[in-house]
Amino acid sequence: MASAVRRLKGLVAATFTPMTTMSDLNLPVIQQYVDYLIEKQNVRNIFVNGTTGEGMSLSVQERKMLAEEWVKHAKNKMDSVMVHVGCLSLEDSKDLAAHAASCGADAISAVSPSFIKPSSQDALVMYLKEVAAAAPSLPFYYYHIPSLTGVRYQVFDLMGKMQKEIPSFRGVKFSDVNLMDFSLCIHNYKEFDLLYGVDEQLLGALACGAHGAVGSTYNYLGKTTYKMMAAFEKGDLLKAQELQVLFNSGPVQGFLGTKAKMILPPLKKKHLHLCAS
Numbered sequence: 001m002a003s004a005v006r007r008l009k010g011l012v013a014a015t016f017t018p019m020t021t022m023s024d025l026n027l028p029v030i031q032q033y034v035d036y037l038i039e040k041q042n043v044r045n046i047f048v049n050g051t052t053g054e055g056m057s058l059s060v061q062e063r064k065m066l067a068e069e070w071v072k073h074a075k076n077k078m079d080s081v082m083v084h085v086g087c088l089s090l091e092d093s094k095d096l097a098a099h100a101a102s103c104g105a106d107a108i109s110a111v112s113p114s115f116i117k118p119s120s121q122d123a124l125v126m127y128l129k130e131v132a133a134a135a136p137s138l139p140f141y142y143y144h145i146p147s148l149t150g151v152r153y154q155v156f157d158l159m160g161k162m163q164k165e166i167p168s169f170r171g172v173k174f175s176d177v178n179l180m181d182f183s184l185c186i187h188n189y190k191e192f193d194l195l196y197g198v199d200e201q202l203l204g205a206l207a208c209g210a211h212g213a214v215g216s217t218y219n220y221l222g223k224t225t226y227k228m229m230a231a232f233e234k235g236d237l238l239k240a241q242e243l244q245v246l247f248n249s250g251p252v253q254g255f256l257g258t259k260a261k262m263i264l265p266p267l268k269k270k271h272l273h274l275c276a277s
């Protein structure tokens with residue numbers, strides 16, 4: 001059962017979805033993208049079809065094709081491929097979860113439904129339980145991103161319920177600025193992976209004991225973020241602080257603003273160029 005799986009640690013790049021200028025999936029780029037993450041960013045985990053990958057705006061069929069392609073190229077090269085399967089429709093989420101398992105993904109994750117929102121914490125956990133049960137062999141991570149879902153239950157309040165109700169529950173992708181909630185989860189639920197998802201304040205999350213981080217910026221700041229993590233581990237807080245501030249200023253911020261234009265092949269040239277430094 002999923003409880004015996006290894007811990008997920010370090011950085012996880014939330015992948016962009018390569019598109020052609022005609023808005024079709026640009027699947028052939030994915031092999032190159034995987035190699036780029038490993039070789040240039042030292043990143044060996046990916047989170048597919050999430051916020052950065054605009055999974056919620058893609059069709060179920062597109063999401064399946066992407067999951068297959070990412071798994072195909074990351075297998076035996078990367079440590080972990082986590083596929084985001086959250087949708088507004090429970091049936092679609094279950095379908096994507098089962099598909100992720102069948103195509104060889106290492107883990108799944110799901111956001112809460114966000115248009116008609118769960119009416120209670122228990123309703124949310126029931127929903128997640130059904131999604132997770134569609135892929136019972138895969139570790140399941142709740143994706144907490146209240147700024148986008150509007151579902152603001154403290155994760156700490158959900159942890160015990162998810163632990164009890166979801167046999168494959170392995171952790172949380174925590175994309176919120178509430179570090180009090182985050183640290184309560186870490187310190188009271190040590191056997192679960194608490195992956196932080198607000199890249200701009202990863203240093204604060206490391207101080208709270210974050211086990212790893214999932215984010216868009218690790219696509220191009222993976223190597224430098226590992227430097228910040230190493231400085232933090234060595235106790236060189238000044239260097240860690242300088243790096244965190246650097247990520248949050250000037251050219252980096254400007255780059256984030258271009259996310260909407262991340263259409264390949266332009267991504268190929270521009271992205272690789274920006275990541276080289």
Ligand SMILES: CC(=O)N[C@H](C=O)[C@@H](O)[C@H](O)[C@H](O)CO
Pocket residue numbers: 014051052145175197198199200214215216217256
């Ligand atoms: C809203 C959003 O996309 N959040 C991402 C993770 O969940 C982050 O990785 C951000 O992209 C990142 O912190 C940059 O703002």
Ligand SMILES: CC(=O)C(=O)O
Pocket residue numbers: 014015047049050051052053197214215216
């Ligand atoms: C950033 C992130 O974790 C996501 O794209 O879902």
